[in-house]
Amino acid sequence: MSYVALYRKYRPATFDEVIGQDHIINTLRNQILQDKVSHAYLFCGTRGTGKTSTAKIFARAVNCPHAKENNGNPCGKCSVCNTVGNANLDIIEMDAASNNGVDYARDIREKVQYPPVNGRYKVYIIDEVHMLSVGAFNALLKTLEEPPAHALFILCTTEVHKIPATILSRCMRFDFRLVPTPLLAEHISRIYDAEGKEYSKEAVAAIAQAGEGSVRDSVSIADRCYSVSSGKLEYGDVLGVLGVSSKNNIVALAKAIFSNSTADILTEINKLVSEGKDVGRLNKDLSLYIRDVLTAKVCDNANGMLMLPQDVYEQLKELADGVTVKKLLYAIDQFVNVEAGLKYALSPLMLFEATALKVASSSGEVDWDGVNKRVTRLEHMSQNLNSDTRELYVVDVTDPKSIWRGVKLALDKRSEPLLSGLWSDVKVDFDSQRNFVLKCSEGAYWLIENQYKKILQAEIGQFCKGRIIIERENTASQSEIDKQLRDLGKDVKFDD
Ligand SMILES: [Zn+2]
Numbered sequence: 001m002s003y004v005a006l007y008r009k010y011r012p013a014t015f016d017e018v019i020g021q022d023h024i025i026n027t028l029r030n031q032i033l034q035d036k037v038s039h040a041y042l043f044c045g046t047r048g049t050g051k052t053s054t055a056k057i058f059a060r061a062v063n064c065p066h067a068k069e070n071n072g073n074p075c076g077k078c079s080v081c082n083t084v085g086n087a088n089l090d091i092i093e094m095d096a097a098s099n100n101g102v103d104y105a106r107d108i109r110e111k112v113q114y115p116p117v118n119g120r121y122k123v124y125i126i127d128e129v130h131m132l133s134v135g136a137f138n139a140l141l142k143t144l145e146e147p148p149a150h151a152l153f154i155l156c157t158t159e160v161h162k163i164p165a166t167i168l169s170r171c172m173r174f175d176f177r178l179v180p181t182p183l184l185a186e187h188i189s190r191i192y193d194a195e196g197k198e199y200s201k202e203a204v205a206a207i208a209q210a211g212e213g214s215v216r217d218s219v220s221i222a223d224r225c226y227s228v229s230s231g232k233l234e235y236g237d238v239l240g241v242l243g244v245s246s247k248n249n250i251v252a253l254a255k256a257i258f259s260n261s262t263a264d265i266l267t268e269i270n271k272l273v274s275e276g277k278d279v280g281r282l283n284k285d286l287s288l289y290i291r292d293v294l295t296a297k298v299c300d301n302a303n304g305m306l307m308l309p310q311d312v313y314e315q316l317k318e319l320a321d322g323v324t325v326k327k328l329l330y331a332i333d334q335f336v337n338v339e340a341g342l343k344y345a346l347s348p349l350m351l352f353e354a355t356a357l358k359v360a361s362s363s364g365e366v367d368w369d370g371v372n373k374r375v376t377r378l379e380h381m382s383q384n385l386n387s388d389t390r391e392l393y394v395v396d397v398t399d400p401k402s403i404w405r406g407v408k409l410a411l412d413k414r415s416e417p418l419l420s421g422l423w424s425d426v427k428v429d430f431d432s433q434r435n436f437v438l439k440c441s442e443g444a445y446w447l448i449e450n451q452y453k454k455i456l457q458a459e460i461g462q463f464c465k466g467r468i469i470i471e472r473e474n475t476a477s478q479s480e481i482d483k484q485l486r487d488l489g490k491d492v493k494f495d496d
Pocket residue numbers: 064065066067074075076077078079080081
């Protein structure tokens with residue numbers, strides 16, 4: 001006996017069996033009941049949400065003579081419903097991924113003119129339609145503009161943004177949604193019941209969660225889990241199949257992070273990675289776990305939503321009680337950013353470790369590290385700007401060097417070359433009484449005392465409450481002073 005994958009075996013055959021897409025199914029059903037079938041449909045949405053299955057059901061329903069008696073469903077008994085695959089000449093399924101050329105679209109255009117053999121409509125289901133070439137789209141467009149009365153097109157795609165607007169405007173569009181986890185869990189339970197497989201509620205919930213909204217993915221996972229245990233399928237079996245970082249280690253890591261224990265954090269990460277865990281997966285598992293902790297922290301009916309085994313949930317709740325909501329939000333924010341950064345990281349492991357340590361040591365309140373970094377960046381930016389926009393400079397009044405840079409920016413506007421020279425020649429600092437001390441060479445001292453004292457005092461005074469003290473750094477001989485003055489050049493003149 002050959003094995004049929006659960007996904008194929010339990011593929012929906014009627015509208016009633018399609019799950020999680022009621023908004024679409026109701027419309028399609030009514031169109032059949034009221035004979036208001038359109039000529040072109042576009043089914044879009046994430047993979048595994050039922051686009052192709054719905055297209056196939058619709059294709060049979062429009063041709064089934066008993067559909068109206070069956071609430072719009074194909075009856076499953078007549079010759080139209082029972083002719084499957086290529087034998088049904090009125091339903092043409094094609095995959096644009098493998099047939100994307102213009103010739104193919106022209107071929108459709110010619111053949112669509114011939115009337116259907118058995119039913120009322122000749123239905124073309126084109127999967128992955130976004131893969132068609134530009135030429136093929138144009139050829140298809142011609143057909144969509146003037147379709148024969150018996151033609152019906154169902155275009156399916158996961159990437160609707162790649163479909164030309166001219167095509168979009170001629171189709172009735174349906175957006176398939178991700179299926180909610182509880183519905184997926186119900187669906188898997190039904191399949192296991194039909195197969196006579198025993199399972200725990202938590203095991204099925206874990207499968208549904210891993211399916212992330214896709215029916216096909218969930219059922220495939222259920223298929224893999226099916227044969228793992230000969231008896232009852234348990235939560236632990238599912239985790240084993242999924243290769244989820246053994247949950248216990250993730251819990252231990254989260255605990256280490258929220259108790260800010262550096263050694264434990266690094267040990268747990270090392271354990272997980274040496275088990276062969278990929279850093280991206282690890283980061284995702286940890287983020288999801290922290291999300292669960294947050295749910296346990298803020299929601300009254302948390303385990304109703306999470307559907308975890310009681311002991312796992314109690315562990316989660318205990319952890320949640322010891323952390324603030326702010327810190328949890330901060331942690332989620334940080335680890336979500338890691339996911340984006342992994343691609344560019346020199347060492348993904350180091351990035352992950354550093355983030356874990358950062359989250360551990362932060363209260364989640366104000367990110368001073370981030371604020372400092374931004375201020376520093378602003379300061380550096382202003383030095384690269386031209387003089388017109390230097391107002392952006394941010395002066396840190398606790399740092400004499402920052403004040404001195406601010407002074408320079410103000411001085412630069414005066415277009416006095418001597419001042420620029422002075423600026424770099426002077427060392428600045430606070431003394432113990434927070435007075436601003438300028439230490440300068442003999443030449444600079446002389447210039448400041450005689451010429452620029454007032455200007456400098458005015459500029460520094462804006463940032464500094466203390467006195468401004470000008471000191472000679474060392475005593476130079478008169479000949480050195482003369483030399484320094486000579487070095488300033490002939491253009492320099494002094495007022496008497
Ligand atoms: Zn039928």
